[in-house]
Amino acid sequence: MPTRAGWRRLVSAVVALSAFGLAINTATSGGAHGHVPSCGGHLPAFPGAEGYGCATPGGRGGRVVTVSNLDDSGPGSLRRALESPGRRFVVFAVSGTIDVSSQIIVDDPYVTVAGQTAPGGGITLRAGPGNVSGLVDVRTHDVVIRFLRFRAGAPDGVSGENLDGLNIWEQGSHDIVIDHNSFSWAVDENVSTWDDARDITFSWNIIAEGLRYATHPEGEHSKGLLVSGDATRNMSVHHNLFADNTARNPQISAPGKVQVVNNVVFNYVDSALQTSNAHGSPHVDIVGNYFIAGPDSDPDRYEIDGYPEGPQDTWSIHLEGNVGPHSRTIGSQRDLVTPEDRNLIVDTAPPGLPTITTVRAEQAYDEVLAHAGARVPYLDSVDAQVIEDVRQGRGRMVDDPSDVGGWPSLPAGKPRPDQDRDGMPDTWEANAGLSAQRNDSGGDVDGDGYTNVEEYANALVRSVAPQDADLPQPPAR
Structure with a gap:
């Protein structure tokens, strides 16, 4: 694997060759792909929000609900705040780790979770004893979740396959922004969408260290982000750090348009990004991503792989400005894709995509490592280690949280x-x-x-x- 300096020289050389003719879209110019204005001309959910669903108000104007303890349920708990009805804006007067006994179900719309308001070390969610369902399940619309850590783990004595960090699914789940969170140590996917989920953005998250061998009945199952379902569509996946997941960084197995922009993907075992027409034909725009093989990566696997399960006539992949081990020459974007799937590549992006401020892959590397994850109010040791491992090229797959030091203690802090x-x-x-x-x-x-x-x-x-x-x-x- 090239050194970090080697990668920088490689990308700089590519950028310097104007014959490549790369046109990267920006929020100010509207880009080269006919993008519509950012957030459709509406007020973003928060300053800087971009992508599908970015104009959701979340819980704006609703009652303020304060999480005041680390209990699994009851007054003052996060579960009570998220499962209660009505428009609500959730803040925190406590920090630490919450042991979640079963999935917290968010099924009433218009909610904002502002994890950055916690004092001290911020908030981490962990699967508690007996939890076989995962951490948080969103089944509604107009939701904003920011600056939380979802670290499911594999509780002792628990077997099963659905210990995800966050699920978004069912008809009616739309206009959702998942921004600046940290996801790790899930038994299945760290994050997943399903069924009729639509108009959703995943931005500036760390999605890392899905447990490779834990309780999943299929054995090895370390997965990052799954975008799937019969009617799932209109998804933006931008400026995330994917690290030390064997696959699904992300996986697109849903009909409709999906943007994958300016992500950093490190140390994958299978191909980094997968796409499939198992539930209909996706149209995937893959722009300015930085793929880095790591210690567990197979040099014979390509960065992008397709899994056809039916006619491929309307399935498409658009590539622009991506960097990876197989894209070392001018015009080599096709070389990122498994050869038998290169017939899916098209010259233009799907029309009408939301504008996402996009930089060249090398700059995205620096910005994502500097800003992604639940780093406010506190960058915990898990995220800090993942980031440093990416910088040093030394990550590894994780079977159990104890492999990487276990659960960190978080400073309590004191609310003002x-x-x-x-x-x-x-x-x-x-x-x-x-x-x-x-x-x-x-x-x-x-x-x-x-x-x-x-x-x-x-x-x-x-x-x-x-x-x-x-x-x-x-x-x-």
Whole structure:
């Protein structure tokens, strides 16, 4: 495998050759593919949100629900916050690990989960004793989940195949953004979509270390992200770090349009990215991704592989600006694909894709490693090690969390005083010209469309996401 310096020289050489004629889409130019305006001209779910579903309001304007303990259920728990009805904006006054006894079911729409509001070490979800179903199941629309860690693990004495970190499925699951989270140690997929899920974005997540040999009845089953189902469509997968999953980085097995843009994929065993027409013909736009073979990678496997299960006449793959072990010469995008599947390659992207700010693969490598994952309020040792392993080219497949040091302890931290319990600390409210004696979370002090509590939550992540500078920074933690 080339060294990191070798990869940089390789990509720089490719970029320097203008004959390649690469046109990368940007949010300002509209790109080379006839993309529609970002978020369709609507207010993004949060500053910088892009891709399908990015205009969802989530829980904007709803009641603020504070998670105040690490209990599996009951008052103050995350389960109570997510399974309760009504429009809601979830914040945290506690940090640590929550042992989830069974899947938390989100089936009432219009909810935002702002994990970045937790003090100290942030929030990690773990499968508790007896859990055979996984961590969180989304079965509704207009959901935003940010800055949480989903680390299922394989509880002692539990056997089964569905210990996923996050599932999104069923008809009616749409307009969802999963952004800046960390997923690892699942028994099946770290993340999956199914059935009639649509208009969903996965952005800036770390999806890593799916358990290779755990309790899955098929044996080896370390998987990243599955996009599948008979009617699943309109998916954006951008700026994620996939590392140390044998496959599905991601796998597209659904009809409709799917964007795979500016992701970093490291140390895959099977082909990194798979696509199949098992449920209909996908149209996949694969742009500016950086594929890196790792210690467990088979040099004879191509970066992209197709699994045909029926007529291929409408199935298509569009490739542009991707870098990987098999794309070392000008015009070699076809060489990324298993030879027998190169008939699927087309010259143009599907029309009408949402705009995603896109950079060249080398720059995406740097930006994704610097900003992806649930790193606010705290970059835990699991994510830090994954990132460093990618930089050093030394990752490995994981059979059990103990293989990589087990569950880290998270600093508890202390929430800042919030007299009116509106999700915003008193000191921040004072600096923003708000009242610490009344709930003004749903107001909009600067008139930009984001409520006051959203402004606070967004300000917390200025270090890793673009922000509106009108309101003050949150106080130092």
